[in-house]
Amino acid sequence: KNEVEQSPQNLTAQEGEFITINCSYSVGISALHWLQQHPGGGIVSLFMLSSGKKKHGRLIATINIQEKHSSLHITASHPRDSAVYICAVTGGGADGLTFGKGTHLIIQP
């Protein structure tokens, strides 16, 4: 079974700061997902990647398959970025997603 670890668990930063959230997993995967969850439960998919790097607006996700590690970066952070960010993987013997516990991000104005 894949173990997905995220760090930090909680992160509070000031508006404008560069944010990095890390994710590591234990078993080879077919894809890694970064998800955003706002209070109340709704989950939105931010990225799905299996190699390299992807960028959407101020969000950047990278993955290093050899090191079994991914990072999510937020540039010029804004209070509306405050949410729980969850790393999840597919593959490694599982059909569904295997999730990390999430990183609770608060951006203060």
Next chain:
Amino acid sequence: GAGVSQTPSNKVTEKGKYVELRCDPISGHTALYWYRQSLGQGPEFLIYFQGTGAADDSGLPNDRFFAVRPEGSVSTLKIQRTERGDSAMYLCASSSDRVGNEQFFGPGTRLTVL
């Protein structure tokens, strides 16, 4: 187009009762997943459907939990003899075609067992 919908959004029930949670996936999505999320935790996989069949039900915690998808679209998660430990957010997601594609999540059903 419509996203994934789940009903009810909230369900409060008493210990020992039976509950049904419904998921309407995105039209045309053949893959459907159920997950459970306890407070402060990441979601955990329950069951995966490909079409009408449960391709992987290894995440169902015990035989009180059962899910169906009789026509390959709407799915119902059924919980018998509910226990307080079943209280959680139940999330449904769908994706096109196969495992590994991007999953689209519904808003979830918050189940509270008193």
